Structure formats: C-alpha cells, structure tokens
Amino acid sequence: MRRRLDLAGALVAQPPVLFLDEPTTGLDPRSRIGMWDVIAELVASGSTLLLTTQYLEEADQLANKIAVIDHGKVIALGTADDLKSQVGGERLELTVSTPADIETARTVLAPVANGEITVDVPARRVTVPVTGGASALMESLRRLDAEAVKVLDVGLRRPSLDDVFLTLTGHAVEEAS
Structure with missing residues (x-):
C-alpha cells in the first residue's frame, strides 16, 4: 500500500x-x-x-533499453533481445523418463549440439545448446524418438536476462570457484 x-x-x-x-x-x-x-x-x-x-x-x-551495471560501471547497454543475443544461443531442455535414457539422449543429441551438453542426473534433465531454433528442436525429437527415448518434458529456451547478467559479470564463475 x-x-x-x-x-x-x-x-x-x-x-x-x-x-x-x-x-x-x-x-x-x-x-x-x-x-x-x-x-x-x-x-x-x-x-x-x-x-x-x-x-x-x-x-x-x-x-x-537496459543498462547492465556491475561494480558501478555500465558493462552492457541495449534492448533485452540485443543483450540476450550477446550471450548467444538457445538451449534445448528436456527431461527423460529414466536415468538410463540420460546417456542415450546425450549421445543421440551430440550432433545437434552447439557446445557442451550438460546433465542433471537426479532431475533426469539434459540441456543442449543449439542453433536453429524450432528446426533443432524437431531434429532432436526425431533422433530421440528413433532411439525410443521417452521424453517427459521438452522446451526450447532463449537466454534470460539473469543468464545475461551472470555471463557478462562473470559472477556465476566467481561463485562456483
């Protein structure tokens, strides 16, 4: 109030x-x-x-227009879309039904990936950096279907402004070490 x-x-x-x-x-x-x-x-x-x-x-x-400020200095300036494109790439996020499907998904999706594939084993989540948007999504689903990998959830994600901030400031790296 x-x-x-x-x-x-x-x-x-x-x-x-x-x-x-x-x-x-x-x-x-x-x-x-x-x-x-x-x-x-x-x-x-x-x-x-x-x-x-x-x-x-x-x-x-x-x-x-957004200004990203770190330690009192403007380190990036632009529209949300401009800033997101600076950190690059879309990512395909999928959840598979069984732990055994994780490695199969990683192997099958390696040719589609545009970078390192990451996995969260307890959540059965596989994250694949891709280019090509919807066509990369469709190709990935075809490959997974051909190997009988059951996908419980799938999404194509652009970077968020949180991703932009963490990438541009390097804080994600500092906190991880």
Whole structure:
C-alpha cells in the first residue's frame, strides 16, 4: 500500500520524467503485476521512466533499453533481445523418463549440439545448446524418438536476462570457484 501511495503522489503532477528505484520490492505477485501495468501506461502516455531493479524479469517486461551495471560501471547497454543475443544461443531442455535414457539422449543429441551438453542426473534433465531454433528442436525429437527415448518434458529456451547478467559479470564463475 505504501508503494502505491508513493507512486500516486509522484504521478499527481504528471511528470515528463520519472525515476523509480525498485518499485516492486516486497510486493506480492498480484500487486507487482498491477504496478507493471501502471508503469506501462505511464510510458505509453509519453513519460520517460528510469527504473532500477534487481528483478531482471521486470526489466525484460518493462524496459525499452537496459543498462547492465556491475561494480558501478555500465558493462552492457541495449534492448533485452540485443543483450540476450550477446550471450548467444538457445538451449534445448528436456527431461527423460529414466536415468538410463540420460546417456542415450546425450549421445543421440551430440550432433545437434552447439557446445557442451550438460546433465542433471537426479532431475533426469539434459540441456543442449543449439542453433536453429524450432528446426533443432524437431531434429532432436526425431533422433530421440528413433532411439525410443521417452521424453517427459521438452522446451526450447532463449537466454534470460539473469543468464545475461551472470555471463557478462562473470559472477556465476566467481561463485562456483
């Protein structure tokens, strides 16, 4: 309620430029979506908005241009799609029905992969970096079907802004070591 009141007070004067510092922190999902709607309406009506957020899904949803800042420096600038294409590649994520299918899937999908295939054995998940989008997905499913690998779930994913941030800042590497 406090955030809504703060935003309402700021909007009374219909400012041409509005600065919002993490406006959805602490909001429940319904309130967050409502805030996103208000922000989108502001931008559509011509207001310029500078939004700071650590919720990269929020930036992906709302921002026309995104600056990735690490240790106080802008390390990347562009649209969400521009930034995602910088880190490259789509990935095919699939869950197989049995642990035995994991190695078969890895072997069968190696020719389709555009990089290292990773597996999560307890989850029976295989992640394959690919190029070619839907055609790579279809080719992969044909190969798996030909080897009688039962697939419980499959998806073609583009990098998220979280992936972009972790790749560009190298924090995933620092935390893993």
